[in-house]
Amino acid sequence: MIDRLERLLGRENVVSDPSALAAYDDDYSEVESVLPAAVVLPTTVPQVQAIVRFAGETGICLTPRVAGTNVGGLAIPTPRSIVVDFRRMNRVLEVYPDDRVAVIEPGVTQQQLKDHLDSLGLPLTFGFSLGPRRSSVLANCCLDGLHNRSLKYGAMGQSVSGFEVVLADGSLMRTGAWALSDIPFARSPLPDLSGLFVGWQGTTGLVTKVGFHLAHKHPFSERLFVLAYSVRGTFEAMRRLSRMEFCDDIGGLSWPTGKMMLGVTKPHPIADDGEPRFFLYVDLTAERPEQLVLKRQMLEDVLSELRQEGQRYEEPIGIETLVTLNPAMGAFASFPTDLGFLTDHPGGGLTWVGTYGPLSRFDDAAHEGIEVMVRHGFAPAIVSRSMKEGHFGVLRFLSLFDKKKPQEIEIVKRVNLELLHAMTARGFIMYKTPSWALREWLSHIDPGFLSMMRKVKTLLDPQGIFNPGKLLLPWPENEG
Numbered sequence: 001m002i003d004r005l006e007r008l009l010g011r012e013n014v015v016s017d018p019s020a021l022a023a024y025d026d027d028y029s030e031v032e033s034v035l036p037a038a039v040v041l042p043t044t045v046p047q048v049q050a051i052v053r054f055a056g057e058t059g060i061c062l063t064p065r066v067a068g069t070n071v072g073g074l075a076i077p078t079p080r081s082i083v084v085d086f087r088r089m090n091r092v093l094e095v096y097p098d099d100r101v102a103v104i105e106p107g108v109t110q111q112q113l114k115d116h117l118d119s120l121g122l123p124l125t126f127g128f129s130l131g132p133r134r135s136s137v138l139a140n141c142c143l144d145g146l147h148n149r150s151l152k153y154g155a156m157g158q159s160v161s162g163f164e165v166v167l168a169d170g171s172l173m174r175t176g177a178w179a180l181s182d183i184p185f186a187r188s189p190l191p192d193l194s195g196l197f198v199g200w201q202g203t204t205g206l207v208t209k210v211g212f213h214l215a216h217k218h219p220f221s222e223r224l225f226v227l228a229y230s231v232r233g234t235f236e237a238m239r240r241l242s243r244m245e246f247c248d249d250i251g252g253l254s255w256p257t258g259k260m261m262l263g264v265t266k267p268h269p270i271a272d273d274g275e276p277r278f279f280l281y282v283d284l285t286a287e288r289p290e291q292l293v294l295k296r297q298m299l300e301d302v303l304s305e306l307r308q309e310g311q312r313y314e315e316p317i318g319i320e321t322l323v324t325l326n327p328a329m330g331a332f333a334s335f336p337t338d339l340g341f342l343t344d345h346p347g348g349g350l351t352w353v354g355t356y357g358p359l360s361r362f363d364d365a366a367h368e369g370i371e372v373m374v375r376h377g378f379a380p381a382i383v384s385r386s387m388k389e390g391h392f393g394v395l396r397f398l399s400l401f402d403k404k405k406p407q408e409i410e411i412v413k414r415v416n417l418e419l420l421h422a423m424t425a426r427g428f429i430m431y432k433t434p435s436w437a438l439r440e441w442l443s444h445i446d447p448g449f450l451s452m453m454r455k456v457k458t459l460l461d462p463q464g465i466f467n468p469g470k471l472l473l474p475w476p477e478n479e480g
């Protein structure tokens with residue numbers, strides 16, 4: 001197998017040494033590590049096609065990977081499979097300024113694309129996740145993750161205007177308007193086949209390019225933080241601000257998350273008397289300074305109204321002031337960023353139950369999640385964000401652990417399971433869904449939906465070579 005791969009790709013693009021393969025056997029999460037049989041690092045689309053044809057001929061399975069920053073085991077291979085490392089396919093291929101569309105390869109990182117747009121001197125930007133700077137933009141599109149422009153645009157998959165995909169027989173297809181037009185300007189008006197590759201975790205094909213929508217970069221901006229002293233006060237402010245449609249981003253971080261950012265490695269699970277419960281962060285942008293002044297006044301009016309209803313907030317504080325008071329807040333000064341307190345702590349383990357759900361139920365869901373985490377001895381580290389103008393939002397519960405301690409791994413598994421059941425009962429759905437979570441849903445999820453997923457998988461990947469086991473695809477015969 002290795003000899004043939006080296007003939008197809010060149011020896012420099014194939015990894016087979018066990019010590020080097022170890023870099024591909026896990027991610028941040030508690031999911032068990034698996035050593036791949038080999039790693040290939042293609043640099044061109046024809047090479048990806050050759051890899052897929054080889055897999056089809058031999059039955060070897062393929063797991064796509066870029067940065068390895070996932071926290072759900074989605075890029076951990078199955079035994080005797082090949083990891084397709086896309087980091088060397090890292091070109092920004094096109095930027096169409098007037099259409100605000102970019103075309104990039106899988107290995108393009110958040111920081112790289114930002115730097116590229118800045119180097120062009122164009123007033124263009126895009127949605128940044130809270131993942132590390134080295135995270136793949138394309139991967140977040142395919143996994144339908146959140147980003148700092150989710151308030152307006154929704155999850156990242158909704159920014160996709162077209163894909164180029166290598167299918168199971170090695171052929172190539174383009175989706176959306178890109179099937180006919182040279183510019184991937186939209187997923188409409190042709191049948192929307194892009195959805196076959198969003199949320200599917202690489203189980204339906206290998207995406208080699210994405211066209212996606214950029215956003216206008218306004219010349220004036222302000223990032224403000226507001227300390228809130230109740231869960232309800234946090235999310236009611238989020239709901240009202242979302243409806244008014246003048247903010248670019250509205251998020252909420254629980255106070256323990258803020259403490260961790262400020263250097264408290266293990267905050268106490270129970271808040272001290274008088275401590276805030278959350279801090280809201282609000283992004284405002286404008287074309288003119290007076291617009292920014294008006295938007296800030298509108299924010300303060302909302303907070304004043306809520307204070308009259310009995311909620312307590314501190315006055316908004318600009319990020320520049322916070323950084324002056326504590327340089328650790330610089331991690332939130334601009335995006336993309338590296339949240340080292342989550343990814344670089346001594347134990348190395350990071351897991352979460354991240355959910356999308358209705359903002360109307362955030363209060364009760366947050367209270368229940370906090371109860372679960374506190375009961376197991378975890379400080380309730382929560383990240384929340386309003387999405388798609390408040391039609392839904394993200395509620396994410398984070399746990400840090402030591403990957404070298406089996407007892408801690410078992411604890412976070414129990415915590416995640418309880419959180420999953422609590423959130424699912426309230427109508428929240430775990431995004432970037434790991435297989436263990438979907439297994440818990442099998443008796444509850446719509447059977448017609450499951451049946452259609454199986455049919456789509458069988459149609460697009462009849463031999464089951466693409467990232468098997470993710471989304472429980474192919475389905476175990478004794479389940480569902």
